Amino acid sequence: MTAVLSVGLNHFLVLSALLFAIGLLTVATRRNAVAILMGVELILNAAALNFVAFSNYVEGAVGGQVFAVFIIVMAAAEAAIALAIVLAIFRHFRTIDSNETATLNN
Amino acid sequence: MENLTAVLHTARPYPFLFLIPLFPLLGAAVNAFLGKKLQDRYGKRAVHTVAIGAMLAAATMALISFAQLLRLPAHERALLDVTFPMIHIGAFQADMAFLLDPLSGMMALIITLIGTGIHIYSTGYMADEPAYWRFFCYLNLFIFSMLLLVLGDSFIIMFFGWEGVGLCSYLLIGFWYQEKKNATAGMKAFVVNRVGDFGFVTGLFLLFWGLGGAWSATSGDYRHELSGENPIGQVTAKVRPLAELELPEGEGEGHKPHAVELHGTRPVLVGPTVSFRELRNQLAITDGHGHRPLVEGGELTVETHGRTLTSKFEGLAKKTAWGMPLVFLICLCFFIGAAGKSAQLPLYVWLPDAMAGPTPVSALIHAATMVTAGVYMIARLNFLFVLSPGAMTVVATVGALTALFAATIGLFQYDIKKVLAYSTVSQLGFMFIGVGVGAYWAGVFHLLTHACFKACLFLGSGSVIHGMHHLTHHRHEHAHGHGHSHLDPRLEADPLDPQDMRNMGGLASLMPSTRKTYLIACWAIAGFPWAAGFFSKDEILWKAFSNGSTLVPGWLLWAVGLIAATCTSFYMFRSYYLTFHGRAPSEEHQAHVHESPKNITYVLWALAGLCLVIGPLLGFPALLGHFAHLEPLLEQWLEPVTQFASLSLVGERHWHELPLVEGLFMVLSIGVATAGWYAARALYFDLAKSEARLAEWRNQYRRIHSLVFDKYRVDELYQATVITWFRDWANFFAWFDGKIVDGAVNLFGKVSVGVAWLNGAIDHYLVDGAVNLIADGVIAGGQQLRRVQTGRINNYLFAVTAGVVVIVLVAYFA
Numbered sequence: 001m002t003a004v005l006s007v008g009l010n011h012f013l014v015l016s017a018l019l020f021a022i023g024l025l026t027v028a029t030r031r032n033a034v035a036i037l038m039g040v041e042l043i044l045n046a047a048a049l050n051f052v053a054f055s056n057y058v059e060g061a062v063g064g065q066v067f068a069v070f071i072i073v074m075a076a077a078e079a080a081i082a083l084a085i086v087l088a089i090f091r092h093f094r095t096i097d098s099n100e101t102a103t104l105n106n
Numbered sequence: 107m108e109n110l111t112a113v114l115h116t117a118r119p120y121p122f123l124f125l126i127p128l129f130p131l132l133g134a135a136v137n138a139f140l141g142k143k144l145q146d147r148y149g150k151r152a153v154h155t156v157a158i159g160a161m162l163a164a165a166t167m168a169l170i171s172f173a174q175l176l177r178l179p180a181h182e183r184a185l186l187d188v189t190f191p192m193i194h195i196g197a198f199q200a201d202m203a204f205l206l207d208p209l210s211g212m213m214a215l216i217i218t219l220i221g222t223g224i225h226i227y228s229t230g231y232m233a234d235e236p237a238y239w240r241f242f243c244y245l246n247l248f249i250f251s252m253l254l255l256v257l258g259d260s261f262i263i264m265f266f267g268w269e270g271v272g273l274c275s276y277l278l279i280g281f282w283y284q285e286k287k288n289a290t291a292g293m294k295a296f297v298v299n300r301v302g303d304f305g306f307v308t309g310l311f312l313l314f315w316g317l318g319g320a321w322s323a324t325s326g327d328y329r330h331e332l333s334g335e336n337p338i339g340q341v342t343a344k345v346r347p348l349a350e351l352e353l354p355e356g357e358g359e360g361h362k363p364h365a366v367e368l369h370g371t372r373p374v375l376v377g378p379t380v381s382f383r384e385l386r387n388q389l390a391i392t393d394g395h396g397h398r399p400l401v402e403g404g405e406l407t408v409e410t411h412g413r414t415l416t417s418k419f420e421g422l423a424k425k426t427a428w429g430m431p432l433v434f435l436i437c438l439c440f441f442i443g444a445a446g447k448s449a450q451l452p453l454y455v456w457l458p459d460a461m462a463g464p465t466p467v468s469a470l471i472h473a474a475t476m477v478t479a480g481v482y483m484i485a486r487l488n489f490l491f492v493l494s495p496g497a498m499t500v501v502a503t504v505g506a507l508t509a510l511f512a513a514t515i516g517l518f519q520y521d522i523k524k525v526l527a528y529s530t531v532s533q534l535g536f537m538f539i540g541v542g543v544g545a546y547w548a549g550v551f552h553l554l555t556h557a558c559f560k561a562c563l564f565l566g567s568g569s570v571i572h573g574m575h576h577l578t579h580h581r582h583e584h585a586h587g588h589g590h591s592h593l594d595p596r597l598e599a600d601p602l603d604p605q606d607m608r609n610m611g612g613l614a615s616l617m618p619s620t621r622k623t624y625l626i627a628c629w630a631i632a633g634f635p636w637a638a639g640f641f642s643k644d645e646i647l648w649k650a651f652s653n654g655s656t657l658v659p660g661w662l663l664w665a666v667g668l669i670a671a672t673c674t675s676f677y678m679f680r681s682y683y684l685t686f687h688g689r690a691p692s693e694e695h696q697a698h699v700h701e702s703p704k705n706i707t708y709v710l711w712a713l714a715g716l717c718l719v720i721g722p723l724l725g726f727p728a729l730l731g732h733f734a735h736l737e738p739l740l741e742q743w744l745e746p747v748t749q750f751a752s753l754s755l756v757g758e759r760h761w762h763e764l765p766l767v768e769g770l771f772m773v774l775s776i777g778v779a780t781a782g783w784y785a786a787r788a789l790y791f792d793l794a795k796s797e798a799r800l801a802e803w804r805n806q807y808r809r810i811h812s813l814v815f816d817k818y819r820v821d822e823l824y825q826a827t828v829i830t831w832f833r834d835w836a837n838f839f840a841w842f843d844g845k846i847v848d849g850a851v852n853l854f855g856k857v858s859v860g861v862a863w864l865n866g867a868i869d870h871y872l873v874d875g876a877v878n879l880i881a882d883g884v885i886a887g888g889q890q891l892r893r894v895q896t897g898r899i900n901n902y903l904f905a906v907t908a909g910v911v912v913i914v915l916v917a918y919f920a
Binding site: 029098 | 896897898900903904907
């Protein structure tokens with residue numbers, strides 16, 4: 001009974017898996033660079049959620065939370081750099097469609 | 107202990123002899139490499155200065171060495187110069203060594219002095235020649251080779267010179283090689299000489315083999331070669347390197363592998379050798395009973411270092427090969443060599459043709475020096491020839507036949523140089539009679555006198571030809587186009603031939619010096635008293651008569667020689683009268699023929715002077731000197747060289763026992779010379795008187811005259827027999843070479859081409875095909891795989907995801 005109402009580890013893991021799947025799907029299907037970045041953010045957040053969730057169920061461990069913080073910092077840095085790259089791409093190609101910018105092909 | 111004796115030839119070291127041949131070699135080298143430049147830049151004077159300078163240097167060096175020789179006691183007169191070691195293979199050892207003994211000293215003087223004279227003469231005779239430098243280069247090279255021939259200490263050096271003079275002879279006969287006749291004459295001389303050289307080399311091989319020489323390179327001692335049946339010497343336990351022996355001064359130069367030390371004297375080298383001295387010395391060893399073990403076979407006991415040793419010898423004279431005495435074979439082979447070089451029957455045919463060369467060449471090479479090489483060789487090998495009376499008989503007989511044969515041909519020739527050429531052949535025959543009957547000094551003496559008078563005659567004829575050339579040149583320019591090809595040379599002269607004596611006549615007043623010197627030389631060759639030939643020819647004939655060593659009776663040789671001497675006197679004076687008298691000189695002659703320049707006439711006078719001086723000086727006959735107890739100077743001088751022979755010859759009657767007979771013979775010789783002269787004078791002094799009679803005789807004895815005039819058609823005989831036969835063989839071999847050998851080679855080539863083609867195909871289709879297949883496969887695979895690389899990031903992500911899924915699934919289920 002309480003088991004149904006209480007939020008357990010599985011809930012976190014399922015949520016994290018859903019987030020990951022949605023992120024992956026976004027990255028895989030969208031051609032807009034910004035949208036791809038958004039997908040990547042979702043994947044990172046899914047991972048961070050996993051760390052935090054596991055951390056909560058391990059006695060005296062803070063490593064998962066530290067990792068989550070690192071991931072958030074890293075995601076911020078990544079977003080900054082990636083958006084700068086996207087801007088540069090846009091300036092060069094006048095588009096941010098990933099298919100259009102595949103000039104290394106051929 | 108037996109008392110061994112041997113009169114040995116020892117030689118003193120004198121390290122300057124090599125300079126004598128070196129100077130002419132340098133002269134030849136300078137003119138060969140720089141001659142053309144010298145001549146273009148500084149004129150012909152530079153060229154002949156080099157050549158004559160080299161000759162003068164060589165002559166000076168020869169005179170100095172000769173003076174050294176004179177200072178020594180008679181039996182030690184030999185100077186040896188080992189310039190450098192040359193070939194040392196097993197028992198065969200030959201050094202570049204020169205030996206000056208009385209014989210080679212005399213020859214060296216003849217060569218350098220007469221050679222110098224002829225060089226000077228050539229400056230006049232060849233003055234108009236464009237290839238002046240080439241001529242003097244060849245002349246110097248010839249002198250070098252000739253000096254090598256006479257000064258060589260061994261057969262090997264002699265053979266170098268022997269071949270060298272043959273080469274120079276060829277080059278100089280064909281000096282005017284633009285005319286085919288001259289080039290063929292040169293080749294003929296060369297080829298005929300090859301036959302003789304074959305004899306020389308065969309003789310040398312036989313000799314070396316007979317002395318126990320074997321081709322073995324084993325070092326240390328040669329004991330195994332000395333034991334057994336092959337060698338002449340078996341020196342038991344007494345074979346050791348020569349270096350261990352203490353040798354007296356001058357003997358150590360000939361390094362020989364083993365030696366027998368004679369009791370109380372110098373060691374004598376025994377065994378195979380190519381050195382004249384060593385060969386002669388080992389043959390001279392005599393034991394206590396007067397036997398020569400190395401010649402006759404026997405035992406020899408020697409004591410060395412406190413040990414007594416016995417040596418057994420088979421004896422060179424006892425050996426046989428193919429059923430014949432080995433010494434006879436050896437000597438015969440050497441004589442074939444001599445007959446080729448010295449133009450004896452049957453190899454004389456090249457010498458008359460050799461007259462195609464310039465006249466100074468005829469004088470130097472084909473009269474004075476080279477052709478006497480054969481006589482020199484036999485005189486040098488006297489110790490070998492005396493061992494075989496058979497070989498000596500062959501030498502003397504061939505000499506006598508050649509003397510007569512060539513003299514008769516000379517009787518009817520009209521070409522002045524041809525007369526002299528046949529005369530040379532004939533005189534060489536006399537020399538061979540001399541050396542053949544064991545009168546070595548007489549043969550060599552005739553060599554010396556002949557060098558003087560024949561050089562003088564040839565140079566005189568050259569002077570005449572030089573003068574006549576101006577006349578024929580004039581006629582040639584004014585010829586009115588009528589050819590003379592229909593002329594019968596027996597009856598009429600080609601008016602354009604400067605050498606035909608029928609175009610001459612009455613030149614006495616126009617060329618006084620030439621005429622006088624020619625006359626003196628004619629006296630000398632005919633053998634009138636006081637002139638050179640009288641002493642030498644008379645000595646030869648007397649020795650031929652009185653010898654007891656040949657198998658042919660001496661009186662027969664003498665009679666043949668006497669007839670030849672009569673012919674000699676006749677044809678020489680015939681040539682003299684036809685040239686210088688016969689008829690009064692025509693206006694044409696007076697206008698064009700003049701005496702030759704001084705450099706020609708001076709040489710003529712010098713040689714004519716020699717003709718008058720050397721005879722009485724060197725060969726005053728024993729008969730006339732008998733009363734004053736004088737022996738001929740040259741005989742004494744050569745005595746050390748010929749001593750072995752004079753000790754070996756048995757049965758010789760001593761001249762001083764028969765003075766009256768010898769005097770009678772002398773008178774007879776003078777008589778035949780006078781008869782020849784008288785006949786020639788009667789027939790040719792005034793042609794106007796005698797021409798009709800001559801023509802009548804010619805007509806009457808036409809067949810015999812034609813036969814002799816055509817030189818007995820020996821050339822035609824050789825052409826029909828030997829040469830045709832050879833040519834057929836040559837043609838057959840050419841055919842064999844062209845068809846069979848070349849065919850086989852070509853077949854092989856074609857098979858090779860086929861195999862190579864097959865190989866190429868396999869390489870091209872199989873090997874290359876496999877390689878290309880792999881490459882093409884890779885390219886095709888790449889073409890397919892490159893489609894995977896879309897460049898779309900999404901696709902890659904799908905791939906990554908799919909991969910992860912696969913890995914997870916595999917990990918989960920496995």
